[in-house]
Amino acid sequence: MSEETGGRAPSRRALIGWGGAGLALGAAAAGGAVALSRGEETAPAAAAGAAVPFHGAHQAGIATAVQDRLHFAAFDVKTKDRAELVQLLKDWTRAAERMAAGRPVGEGAFGGLEEAPPDDTGEALGLKPSRLTLTIGFGPSLFAKGRFGLEGRRPAGLAELEKFPGDNLDPARSGGDLCVQACADDPQVAVHAIRNLARIGFGKVVVRWSQLGFGKTSSTTPEAQTPRNMMGFKDGTRNIAGTDSAELDKHVWVSEKDGPAWLSGGSYLVARRIRMNIETWDRTSLKEQEDIFGRDKGEGAPVGKAAERDEPFLPAMLPTAHVRLAHPDTNGGAKMLRRGYSFTDGTDGLGRLDAGLFFLAYQRDVDKGFVPVQRSLAAADVLNEYIQHVGSALFAVPPGVRDKDDWWGRALFS
Numbered sequence: 001m002s003e004e005t006g007g008r009a010p011s012r013r014a015l016i017g018w019g020g021a022g023l024a025l026g027a028a029a030a031g032g033a034v035a036l037s038r039g040e041e042t043a044p045a046a047a048a049g050a051a052v053p054f055h056g057a058h059q060a061g062i063a064t065a066v067q068d069r070l071h072f073a074a075f076d077v078k079t080k081d082r083a084e085l086v087q088l089l090k091d092w093t094r095a096a097e098r099m100a101a102g103r104p105v106g107e108g109a110f111g112g113l114e115e116a117p118p119d120d121t122g123e124a125l126g127l128k129p130s131r132l133t134l135t136i137g138f139g140p141s142l143f144a145k146g147r148f149g150l151e152g153r154r155p156a157g158l159a160e161l162e163k164f165p166g167d168n169l170d171p172a173r174s175g176g177d178l179c180v181q182a183c184a185d186d187p188q189v190a191v192h193a194i195r196n197l198a199r200i201g202f203g204k205v206v207v208r209w210s211q212l213g214f215g216k217t218s219s220t221t222p223e224a225q226t227p228r229n230m231m232g233f234k235d236g237t238r239n240i241a242g243t244d245s246a247e248l249d250k251h252v253w254v255s256e257k258d259g260p261a262w263l264s265g266g267s268y269l270v271a272r273r274i275r276m277n278i279e280t281w282d283r284t285s286l287k288e289q290e291d292i293f294g295r296d297k298g299e300g301a302p303v304g305k306a307a308e309r310d311e312p313f314l315p316a317m318l319p320t321a322h323v324r325l326a327h328p329d330t331n332g333g334a335k336m337l338r339r340g341y342s343f344t345d346g347t348d349g350l351g352r353l354d355a356g357l358f359f360l361a362y363q364r365d366v367d368k369g370f371v372p373v374q375r376s377l378a379a380a381d382v383l384n385e386y387i388q389h390v391g392s393a394l395f396a397v398p399p400g401v402r403d404k405d406d407w408w409g410r411a412l413f414s
Helices: 082-100 187-200 245-251 286-293 322-326 370-380
Strands: 069-077 133-138 178-184 205-216 267-276 341-347 353-363 387-397
Touching (some): 069 187, 069 353, 082 133, 082 187, 178 267, 187 205, 286 322, 322 370, 353 387
Antiparallel strands (some): 069 205, 133 387, 205 341
16 A cells, blocks of 8 residues: 556447457547547546547556546456457457447447347446546466466566465455456446456456546646545645656666567556555544654644745654655665555444455566555555455556557567
8 A cells, every 4th residue: 555656340240249350449439429540548638538549568557647536457368269358359359449449348238139138238328537547467377377368478577476464365355367457537428337347358358357436546646636545635736747657667667678578668567455454444543643654634734844845754653654665765666656545335234334345556677566565555554454455456457559550468468
């Protein structure tokens, strides 16, 4: 929990259930929505209903200005046929192109063959694109020997994360062969996207676990108001800006020299479900809360400073303060681009809210990003009395889809 750091769709008769794809689609928005020009994946949206370009050197949904809502899903691949998995990734890509532009999947939710289920589930009809981004990642298990012939192409950095002190990980909320992160300013648009990808993948993949998120807890637009987490504190003050190409190249994007070649322009994603003991926190004094974080609750200023973005003076904080332990100066300069969200998933059966932070962090090298920071926090952060990591996953995120002929993971499977 780091605080510092175009063409006509194929006939449904030919592809009931999206068995084949071949759509040639642009990223233009429908219904009068404003689309950003291609290549501006880090630019803020022009309007709340705008479309974010799907094509580019990097996948949208990483450096993109963080949207208000999230639906994240991890999938297990059930098919054992490599060709079938490749076709699914192609089908998913074509569907993602359409949904990101505010268009329905395939031939849409109505008007097609009455004897077959419609291509689109329909709950996003009439809604704007809402800056929907869809970002895919590949988990370590996809590269296991004997599955799809990918064992020799597994990146060295895609190793299972170590178990950190205090972890209480639920296997049912951890791992996955594939993941898709859907972010949008309308929750129904994000849920619609994951629902339709799951439907297209029926019989080939199955949802292993998923997480809804609201109230972004980190921002890639530092000029905007810093959001607050469920504990009431501003989060993500020192996050990497989505427009800072030098920092992105240094800390987020995998380069050609990092290897393997298929991942160049991509990134590594760490996802952690962090449960907060809200009821205990709410009975903690304001002074203790501020000491725990190393910032004041009102302005968000570091200890001894007046403004939120003032450079922290770490020795003024308690040695166990969250900001001090997570700061790059404490961790050899480690930085990540964070896109976390708050969650509230009902209660735990004992009258306590099942609430917290769904932590998402992108980095060029996990061993130089998340791992040292989490080791520091797990060892001494006094905030650990109020939180627990209960879910964990790591994914290699491939580069962007370049054009209408490209598809998610093409370089990996070529």
